[in-house]
Amino acid sequence: MSPRPVNKDEKRAEILDAAIRVFARDGYHPTKIEDVARQARVAKGTIYLYFTSRDDILAAAFERFADEALHGVRAIVEADGPALDRLHALVRAMVTGATAEPELARIVFDFWAVRGPGTGTVDFARIYAEYRRLVAVLLDDAAAEGAVRPDVPEQTPAVLVGLVEGVLLQWLVDPAGVAAEPAARTATDLLLAGLAPR
Amino acid sequence: MSPRPVNKDEKRAEILDAAIRVFARDGYHPTKIEDVARQARVAKGTIYLYFTSRDDILAAAFERFADEALHGVRAIVEADGPALDRLHALVRAMVTGATAEPELARIVFDFWAVRGPGTGTVDFARIYAEYRRLVAVLLDDAAAEGAVRPDVPEQTPAVLVGLVEGVLLQWLVDPAGVAAEPAARTATDLLLAGLAPR
Amino acid sequence: MSPRPVNKDEKRAEILDAAIRVFARDGYHPTKIEDVARQARVAKGTIYLYFTSRDDILAAAFERFADEALHGVRAIVEADGPALDRLHALVRAMVTGATAEPELARIVFDFWAVRGPGTGTVDFARIYAEYRRLVAVLLDDAAAEGAVRPDVPEQTPAVLVGLVEGVLLQWLVDPAGVAAEPAARTATDLLLAGLAPR
Amino acid sequence: MSPRPVNKDEKRAEILDAAIRVFARDGYHPTKIEDVARQARVAKGTIYLYFTSRDDILAAAFERFADEALHGVRAIVEADGPALDRLHALVRAMVTGATAEPELARIVFDFWAVRGPGTGTVDFARIYAEYRRLVAVLLDDAAAEGAVRPDVPEQTPAVLVGLVEGVLLQWLVDPAGVAAEPAARTATDLLLAGLAPR
DNA sequence: GATGAATGAGTTTTCATTCAT
DNA sequence: AATGAATGAAAACTCATTCAT
Numbered sequence: 001m002s003p004r005p006v007n008k009d010e011k012r013a014e015i016l017d018a019a020i021r022v023f024a025r026d027g028y029h030p031t032k033i034e035d036v037a038r039q040a041r042v043a044k045g046t047i048y049l050y051f052t053s054r055d056d057i058l059a060a061a062f063e064r065f066a067d068e069a070l071h072g073v074r075a076i077v078e079a080d081g082p083a084l085d086r087l088h089a090l091v092r093a094m095v096t097g098a099t100a101e102p103e104l105a106r107i108v109f110d111f112w113a114v115r116g117p118g119t120g121t122v123d124f125a126r127i128y129a130e131y132r133r134l135v136a137v138l139l140d141d142a143a144a145e146g147a148v149r150p151d152v153p154e155q156t157p158a159v160l161v162g163l164v165e166g167v168l169l170q171w172l173v174d175p176a177g178v179a180a181e182p183a184a185r186t187a188t189d190l191l192l193a194g195l196a197p198r
Numbered sequence: 199m200s201p202r203p204v205n206k207d208e209k210r211a212e213i214l215d216a217a218i219r220v221f222a223r224d225g226y227h228p229t230k231i232e233d234v235a236r237q238a239r240v241a242k243g244t245i246y247l248y249f250t251s252r253d254d255i256l257a258a259a260f261e262r263f264a265d266e267a268l269h270g271v272r273a274i275v276e277a278d279g280p281a282l283d284r285l286h287a288l289v290r291a292m293v294t295g296a297t298a299e300p301e302l303a304r305i306v307f308d309f310w311a312v313r314g315p316g317t318g319t320v321d322f323a324r325i326y327a328e329y330r331r332l333v334a335v336l337l338d339d340a341a342a343e344g345a346v347r348p349d350v351p352e353q354t355p356a357v358l359v360g361l362v363e364g365v366l367l368q369w370l371v372d373p374a375g376v377a378a379e380p381a382a383r384t385a386t387d388l389l390l391a392g393l394a395p396r
Numbered sequence: 397m398s399p400r401p402v403n404k405d406e407k408r409a410e411i412l413d414a415a416i417r418v419f420a421r422d423g424y425h426p427t428k429i430e431d432v433a434r435q436a437r438v439a440k441g442t443i444y445l446y447f448t449s450r451d452d453i454l455a456a457a458f459e460r461f462a463d464e465a466l467h468g469v470r471a472i473v474e475a476d477g478p479a480l481d482r483l484h485a486l487v488r489a490m491v492t493g494a495t496a497e498p499e500l501a502r503i504v505f506d507f508w509a510v511r512g513p514g515t516g517t518v519d520f521a522r523i524y525a526e527y528r529r530l531v532a533v534l535l536d537d538a539a540a541e542g543a544v545r546p547d548v549p550e551q552t553p554a555v556l557v558g559l560v561e562g563v564l565l566q567w568l569v570d571p572a573g574v575a576a577e578p579a580a581r582t583a584t585d586l587l588l589a590g591l592a593p594r
Numbered sequence: 595m596s597p598r599p600v601n602k603d604e605k606r607a608e609i610l611d612a613a614i615r616v617f618a619r620d621g622y623h624p625t626k627i628e629d630v631a632r633q634a635r636v637a638k639g640t641i642y643l644y645f646t647s648r649d650d651i652l653a654a655a656f657e658r659f660a661d662e663a664l665h666g667v668r669a670i671v672e673a674d675g676p677a678l679d680r681l682h683a684l685v686r687a688m689v690t691g692a693t694a695e696p697e698l699a700r701i702v703f704d705f706w707a708v709r710g711p712g713t714g715t716v717d718f719a720r721i722y723a724e725y726r727r728l729v730a731v732l733l734d735d736a737a738a739e740g741a742v743r744p745d746v747p748e749q750t751p752a753v754l755v756g757l758v759e760g761v762l763l764q765w766l767v768d769p770a771g772v773a774a775e776p777a778a779r780t781a782t783d784l785l786l787a788g789l790a791p792r
Numbered sequence: 793g794a795t796g797a798a799t800g801a802g803t804t805t806t807c808a809t810t811c812a813t
Numbered sequence: 814a815a816t817g818a819a820t821g822a823a824a825a826c827t828c829a830t831t832c833a834t
Contacts, residue, residue, distance in 0.1 A: 027311065029227050033829060043795040045831080054829065112371070113311035115225035115304075125372035132375075155384040158376050159361070162368055162385065166360025169367070170330075173310070174323035177330075178356050186353040187360065193392035209818095231804065241820045246805070407797095423709035425623050429825065439799045444826065502709075508767070509621065509707035521768035528764075528771075551780035554772050558760025558781065559753070565763070566756055569706070570719035573726075574752050582749035583756065590787035627808060637816045639810080648808065 012050040015040045016064060019057050024103040028058055028110035062111050066127045070134075072097070077134045083142035088188060090138070091164055095184045098168050106172055132157040148195040156195070163187045210248040213238045214262060217255050222301040226256060226308035260309050264325045268332075270295070275332045281339035282346075286386060288336070289362055293382045296366050304370055330355040346393040354393070361385045408446040411436045412460060415453050420499040424454060424506035458507050462523045466530075468493070473530045479538035484584060486534070487560055491580045494564050502568055528553040544591040552591070559583045606644040609634045610658060613651050618697040622652055622704035656705050660721045664728075666691070671728045677735035678742075682782060684732070685758055689778045692762050700766055726751040742789040750789070757781045 018040035022031050033054055037044045051057045076090045098105040111124070135157040142148045153159075167187055171180035216238035220229050231252055235242045249255045274288045296303040310322070333355040340346045365385055369378035414436035418427050429450055433440045447453045472486045494501040508520070531553040538544045563583055567576035612634035616625050627648055631638045645651045670684045692699040705718070729751040736742045761781055765774035 029311070032827090037796095044829090045795055046793085048830070049793070109307070109310040112307040112367075113225065113227070115228065125375055128368050128372055129375050153384045153388070155377070155381040156388070158365060158368055158381045159385040159388060162364025162366075162381070163357065163361050164364065165367055166362070166364030167356060168360075169363055170326050170356055170360055174326055177323055177327050179353070183353040183356045183360070186351045187357040190351075190354070190357060190389050190392035194388035194390070206818095230802090242804090243806080243821060244819055247818070252804070404797095423707065425707070426709065428823090440825090441800065441827075442798055445797070450825070505703070505706040508703040509623070521771055524764050524768055525771050549780045549784075551773070551777040552784070554761060554764055554777045555757065555781040555784060558762075558764055558777070559757050560760070561763055562756025562758065562760030563752060564756075565706075565759055566722050566752055570722055573719055573723050575749070579749040579752045579756070582747045583753040586747070586750070586753060586788035587784050588788070590784035626806090638808090639816055640814085642809070643814070 008050075015042065015047060015050050016057065016060055020061050020064070020104070020107070023058075023061060023107055023110060024101070028107075028113075058110070058114065061107070065107065065111070069097075070127065070130055073131060073134050077138055082147065083138050083145055084147045084192070087135075087138050087142065087192075090135075091184050091188050092181075094164050095168065095180050098172070099180055102172065102175065105168070109172075128161065132161055135160050146197060148192065149197045152195055160188075160191060163191060206248075213240065213245060213248050214255070214258055218259050218262070218302070218305070221256075221259060221305050221308060222299070226305070226312070256309075256312065259305070263305065263309075267295075268325065268328055271329060271332050275336055280345065281336050281343055282390070285333075285336050285340065285358075285390075288333075289382050289386050290379075292362050293366065293378050296370070297378055300370060300373065303366065307370075326359065329359055333358050344395060346390065347395045350393055358389065361389065404446075411438065411443060411446050412453070412456055416457050416460070416500070416503070419454075419457060419503050419506060420497070424503070424510075454507075454510065457503070461503065461507075465493075466523065466526055469527060469530050473534055478543065479534050479541055480543045480588065483531075483534050483538065483556075483588075486531075487580050487584050488577075490560050491564065491576050494568070495576055498568065498571065501564070505568075524557065527557055531556050542593060544588065545593045548591055556584075556587065559587065602644075609636065609641060609644055610651070610654055614655050614658070614698070614701070617652075617655060617704060618695070618701055622701075652704070652708065655701070659701065659705070663691075664721065664724055667725060667728050671732055676741065677732050677739050678786070681729075681732050681736065681786075684729075685778050685782050686775075688758050689762065689774050692766070693774055696766065696769065699762070703766075722755065726755055729754050740791060742786065743791045746789055754782075754785060757785060 015036070019031075019036045022035050022039050026035070033047055034044055036057065037047055040047075047057075051060065072093060073090060076086055076093055079086055079089075139148065139152050139156055139160075143150050143152060164184060164187070167178070167183045168180060170178045171183070213234070217229075217234045220233050220237050224233070231245055232242055234255065235245055238245070245255075249258065270291060271288060274284055274291055277284055277287075337346065337350050337354055337358075341348050341350060362382060362385075365376070365381045366378060368376045369381070411432070415427075415432045418431050418435050422431070429443055430440055432453065433443050436443070443453075447456065468489060469486060472482055472489055475482055475485075535544065535548050535552055535556075539546050539548060560580060560583075563574070563579045564576060566574045567579070609630070613625075613630045616629050616633050620629070627641055628638055630651065631641055634641075641651075645654065666687060667684060670680055670687055673680055673683075733742065733746050733750055733754075737744050737746060758778060758781070761772070761777045762774060764772045765777070
């Protein structure tokens with residue numbers, strides 16, 4: 001009788017997509033369950049068949065976000081080719097991802113603002129640690145290829161990640177005042193110049 | 199008839215301090231006017247003698263925050279001494295400011311997350327633009343002193359600001375995983391190496 | 397999936413009835429939404445599913461009131477029979493309506509007292525104008541029947557309407573001091589005597 | 595030291611005047627003690643030195659209103675001259691009083707709307723009774739002068755008072771739709787025609 | 793499974809009243 | 814007497830969550 005073979009997981013994903021769309025447009029706090037329901041074309045009560053609470057949706061949205069982001073990073077890092085090429089590709093991918101859907105990118109502000117218990121306490125520590133680990137892999141490869149000096153400082157992955165995040169942050173907050181792509185490019189170039197062999 | 203020893207501005211500042219303290223501890227959204235009142239040791243109604251609404255408090259808190267931060271930056275930039283020393287001092291000051299009161303630093307997450315109308319939509323664009331302008335001044339001085347090459351890329355201030363913000367962001371989100379001070383130091387050194395003359 | 401037997405319009409009407417009952421007993425201004433909810437046997441929030449605001453309820457109550465009243469007047473005016481009979485019937489109906497439920501009749505005091513914006517400022521002008529128009533029809537008929545002189549003054553409908561309202565007003569304010577029914581009868585007789593042909 | 599010799603009663607009267615002015619402009623319910631204080635050029639606390647509560651002010655305003663109104667009526671009734679002249683003068687005075695200051699006249703709506711205890715329960719019964727008594731005196735005089743028939747119905751004073759109030763009510767509610775002065779004149783003429791001797 | 797009417801705890805905001813100065 | 818800062822009870826309104834159908 002059901003037109004599409006919607007199984008539980010698919011439907012959950014559909015609702016989550018709707019939620020993310022609304023969060024992106026209006027922000028998490030102003031968004032009502034009713035808004036999500038409307039966007040997802042289901043009744044309010046249905047939401048509670050797939051999520052235990054409003055916060056649960058936010059947690060799930062974050063999870064989804066982080067997974068996709070890390071997945072993309074991992075794919076680039078583990079691709080073939082010179083390490084520096086992959087590094088540049090990584091930075092470009094982050095910037096493109098953000099600039100393609102600024103509203104979506106702004107969701108991280110909401111994630112960051114979540115505090116204390118209530119949510120499954122959005123686990124940024126794990127995400128960023130993994131992100132840095134992947135960058136470290138890239139830097140090791142680059143060192144092995146002789147593209148950067150062999151003794152890059154331990155903090156370098158944090159620096160690189162911070163650089164990209166910091167540039168994107170400024171762009172998100174003031175798209176007219178900061179050109180994300182050139183700034184990210186400049187950032188990477190300067191950093192790599194500082195890491196140059198010899 | 200008696201002017202009452204309580205100065206209106208002072209009292210407003212006291213309440214604002216209380217509010218900021220609570221925002222820092224619990225986050226902006228979860229904070230109730232009642233909480234602020236309790237912290238400020240006044241009755242709920244008193245708050246409304248000094249602020250027109252809950253949002254007005256957030257706006258004022260942000261104003262205060264931005265003013266203090268920019269004021270500090272400006273003082274350092276306009277101090278005497280070699281430009282590079284001042285640059286390092288600036289970075290150190292930002293890091294120290296954040297690490298001294300992490301909870302306070304986290305407030306910016308709340309500011310960022312605020313959307314749409316209600317507040318006069320916190321003007322981050324202006325703040326960051328001014329921040330970058332001051333860093334640009336520092337870079338000009340450094341170039342004049344021959345401490346960096348004369349043709350630093352236009353995006354460099356944004357990169358430098360992003361660097362500090364990005365490193366602090368990671369530290370705020372995972373204090374155990376990122377050492378703010380060394381990471382910031384490393385970051386600055388690498389960038390300056392990349393900007394070295396010749 | 398189930399349409400639920402509760403009809404939305406019916407429920408709205410039920411709540412409105414409850415509201416009118418409470419307004420009649422306590423007056424509009426002293427009445428709290430909670431009181432209306434209790435009287436209607438629903439929760440506070442339910443009220444807001446059927447009315448957008450407290451003022452909206454007042455407006456609806458007035459609407460209902462005016463509709464019923466005008467409907468009754470119209471029915472009598474458009475009935476068959478000698479014009480004077482209908483006029484007397486009209487006056488009697490107004491008086492009976494008021495005396496049957498004095499508390500309900502007093503509600504108009506609240507309506508009159510409502511000022512400024514908030515409500516769409518209850519449109520008494522329209523109501524009374526229509527009321528006068530209907531009375532004018534009656535007078536025309538009476539003139540055609542030769543029951544009153546052919547040149548009744550233009551203001552007569554206003555005078556007739558005012559008569560009934562003024563008598564009822566005094567009775568509402570002092571039921572013991574003024575007998576509504578005889579006073580209205582006397583009033584009509586005297587006026588009609590003044591309007592007699594010749 | 596006080597510039598004007600303001601004694602307690604004078605000041606009370608000043609505040610009351612201010613209150614009435616504000617009530618007339620904005621209506622009783624929307625008016626805040628603060629508004630009255632501002633209008634009276636005193637501090638909020640001062641109001642409470644002359645009135646025990648907000649409702650007390652309304653009661654006093656009503657008292658004042660009723661006293662002035664009845665005083666005017668009494669003066670006209672007890673003046674010299676033919677009874678019918680005095681009757682016409684009375685009606686004219688009521689109409690002129692209302693039309694001169696419509697806003698002020700609308701205050702009675704607020705008075706009427708007051709319910710139950712809380713206020714000193716505005717005593718309209720007494721006021722209207724006295725009003726009717728004075729009109730009755732006029733009618734007796736007129737009968738004695740042969741200007742109306744000797745057996746005017748007992749309800750006539752109530753009818754006359756109602757007529758004037760009813761006409762003014764319609765005018766207050768719709769100044770554009772009802773001409774107070776002509777309508778009142780017509781009302782009196784018709785009534786007197788109905789009461790004519792023979 | 794799905795719905796959406798109903799609920800009521802929770803929040804912001806207002807404002808009459810008090811009282812220290 | 815006068816002031817006006819402070820109070821906190823009260824009220825309107827919101828919205829996450831439940832549950833009968």
